[in-house]
Amino acid sequence: MFIDPHAHMISRTTDDYEAMAAAGIVALIEPAFWVGQPRTFVGTYVDYLSSIIGFERFRAGQFGIRHYCTVGLNSKEANNEELAEGVMEWLPRFALKEGVVAIGEIGYDEQTALEDKYFRAQLLLAKELELPVMVHTPHRDKKRGTSRSMDVCEEMGLDPSWVVIDHNNEETVDETLDRGFWAGFSIYPSTKMGTRRMVELLKHYGSERIIVDSACDWGISEPLAVAKTAKLALENGIPEETVRKVTYANTLEVYGKSGQIHESDWLNPPAIDQRTLYEGNSILRGGREPLIEAPGSRNRDNLIIE
Amino acid sequence: MSETAVESLRQWVLRQAGEQGKWLETRLEALAAGAPESELHTVLGLAPRRLGKADLILIAEDLRQAEEALPGWRPDGWSIDGAARVLALATFRGERSFAETFKDLRRTADARELVALYRGLPLYPEPRSLAFEVGEGLRSNMIAVFEAIAHHNPYPSMHFDEHRWNHMILKALFVDSALADIVGLDERANPELGRQLLDHIHERWAAGREVSPEVWRCIGPCAIEVDAMEAFERALAGKSTERAAAALALVSNPSPLADALLATHPEAAALVAEGQLSWDTLSRHEVA
Ligand SMILES: [Zn+2]
Numbered sequence: 001m002f003i004d005p006h007a008h009m010i011s012r013t014t015d016d017y018e019a020m021a022a023a024g025i026v027a028l029i030e031p032a033f034w035v036g037q038p039r040t041f042v043g044t045y046v047d048y049l050s051s052i053i054g055f056e057r058f059r060a061g062q063f064g065i066r067h068y069c070t071v072g073l074n075s076k077e078a079n080n081e082e083l084a085e086g087v088m089e090w091l092p093r094f095a096l097k098e099g100v101v102a103i104g105e106i107g108y109d110e111q112t113a114l115e116d117k118y119f120r121a122q123l124l125l126a127k128e129l130e131l132p133v134m135v136h137t138p139h140r141d142k143k144r145g146t147s148r149s150m151d152v153c154e155e156m157g158l159d160p161s162w163v164v165i166d167h168n169n170e171e172t173v174d175e176t177l178d179r180g181f182w183a184g185f186s187i188y189p190s191t192k193m194g195t196r197r198m199v200e201l202l203k204h205y206g207s208e209r210i211i212v213d214s215a216c217d218w219g220i221s222e223p224l225a226v227a228k229t230a231k232l233a234l235e236n237g238i239p240e241e242t243v244r245k246v247t248y249a250n251t252l253e254v255y256g257k258s259g260q261i262h263e264s265d266w267l268n269p270p271a272i273d274q275r276t277l278y279e280g281n282s283i284l285r286g287g288r289e290p291l292i293e294a295p296g297s298r299n300r301d302n303l304i305i306e
Numbered sequence: 307m308s309e310t311a312v313e314s315l316r317q318w319v320l321r322q323a324g325e326q327g328k329w330l331e332t333r334l335e336a337l338a339a340g341a342p343e344s345e346l347h348t349v350l351g352l353a354p355r356r357l358g359k360a361d362l363i364l365i366a367e368d369l370r371q372a373e374e375a376l377p378g379w380r381p382d383g384w385s386i387d388g389a390a391r392v393l394a395l396a397t398f399r400g401e402r403s404f405a406e407t408f409k410d411l412r413r414t415a416d417a418r419e420l421v422a423l424y425r426g427l428p429l430y431p432e433p434r435s436l437a438f439e440v441g442e443g444l445r446s447n448m449i450a451v452f453e454a455i456a457h458h459n460p461y462p463s464m465h466f467d468e469h470r471w472n473h474m475i476l477k478a479l480f481v482d483s484a485l486a487d488i489v490g491l492d493e494r495a496n497p498e499l500g501r502q503l504l505d506h507i508h509e510r511w512a513a514g515r516e517v518s519p520e521v522w523r524c525i526g527p528c529a530i531e532v533d534a535m536e537a538f539e540r541a542l543a544g545k546s547t548e549r550a551a552a553a554l555a556l557v558s559n560p561s562p563l564a565d566a567l568l569a570t571h572p573e574a575a576a577l578v579a580e581g582q583l584s585w586d587t588l589s590r591h592e593v594a
Pocket of ligand 1: 006008031033105217
C-alpha cells in the first residue's frame, strides 16, 4: 500500500491510473502547478483548480485511487503579475475545499521579486487557514534557492513541521532535515532523483521526515516511481518499516494536519462515496498482490479492441 | 420552489446534526436575513467539516413527506453534508440573482459539492433561470453529477423542454445509468425520443453490443408511430431480459397491433400477465 504525494495526474492517461492502482497506490496528491506552458487568463487557472478538485478526483476514483490535491500559484506563473493577482483573489475559495491537503506547490523558479512576493503571500494564507505547505525548490541555483525557501518560511512564522520541502537531492537534504522540515524526494528520470540514489539516501538517513514521490507530469516521468523505489529498497535490505514510512505513513502524518486525508478514506470509505465518487480499490478488496507493470503493457499486444 | 420540501429537509438535517445543530441554525438564520455571499461560501465549505459525511438518515415517513411535497423527489442516498449545503443555498437570500450565485458556486465546486448543488435543483427559487447551469451539469463527465440531476429528481420532468429531456435519456443510456430512477420517464415519452432510441438500438445491434432492456420502455408508448414493430419482433426473439423488456413495453401501447404482436409470444405475454415483471426489477437486475 503506497501513497504518491506528488503526481500531476491531469497530464496522465488512464493506463497510468490502472498501472498505479495495480502497483498498490491507494492514494495520491496532485499539487497545483503549471501545465507545461504559461496560462494567460485568470479563468483558465481557475478552471484548472476546479479540475483538480473535481474531475481529476472522479477519474482517480474510477481506478480505486483516492485523489487529494494542493492549491497554489506556482513560481513560474507568479511572474505574470496580472495573472498572479487574479489567481490570488480566487485562491482562498479553493483552499478550503474537500481533499485540499496543503497550499502548494509554491516557492521559487528564477528567484525573482515577484516570485518572492507571491510565495510570501501564500505562506501567510497557509498559516491563516492552518494548512500544510508543499514547497517546490528550483532546478537552477538549487542549493541557495532551497535555503532561501526555508529562510522565508521561517521569516513568515511557519512551523517547519508543517512544511514539505520537495525535490531534494544529496546536496540539500542535510539542511532540510536539520532545520526541521520534511524532505520530499521526487524520483524523476534524468533530472531530479533516481531510485538507486534514493536507496542510498534511505540507508544513510533512515525514514524520519523523508517522503518519496514521483512528481510525474507532462514530461518523461514515471507514475510507478514510488512503488519501484519501495521494491528496490526492500531488495537492498532497507527495513520494511522505513519503506512504509517514506512511501506511505509520513505523507499521512504531514498532510493529515489539514484534516483532509485519513487512512479510513480508502480502508473504510463511506457508503455514499462508494455509490458516487469512488469505486473501491481491488487490491484492498481482494488482498491481491501488487504488481509493477508498465502502463498499458497488458493491452499492448492485444489487437482486439471491443 | 417548494417551501414544504425545504422545511422537511431542514428538520431531517437538524435532527441528525446533534450538537452542531445550533451552529447550523444560527447560520441559516443569517443566510435568510441577507448575509453576504461570503457567508454562504463559509457555510458550504464548513458543512462536511462540522457535520461529517454520513448518509442522511431517513425513515419511510420522511420519504412519504418528500413525495408529498415534491412528487418524484427521493432524497434517500443524500449525505448529511450535501443536504445541509442544499438547505443553506435554498435558504440564502442574496443581492444577485439566484442563477448568478449558483454559477459562481458551480465554477469553484469540488466533486462532492457539485453533486449536492445539483441534487438540490427542485428546492431552489427561480428554477427556470437555472437552465444554463443544468445544461453544464448534464454535460459533465462525472456520472455522479449527471445522476444528481437525472435520478430521483423531479426538476427535469418539470422544467426540461423535449430536446433536453431526450438528450438526458440518451446520455443516461450511454453512461449506463438506470432509466428507472428518472422521474417522469413514462409521462415524458415522446415520438422523437422513440425514433432516437430506435436508431440507438440499430446502432448497438450493428456493433454487436448489448441493448439496455430499459430502452424499450421509452419506445413502447409510440411503437406504432415510430415504426418499431420489426425491432420489437427481433427483441421478442432475443435473450430473456430483452424478451421481457419488449413484452413489458408492448403492454404500455394501446394499439391492437401491439396486442397482436405480443400474442405471438405467449410465454413472454404470460410473464407480464402474471405480474412477475416490472421495470424496476428489470432495471436493477441489469444495472446492479
Ligand atoms: Zn510538481
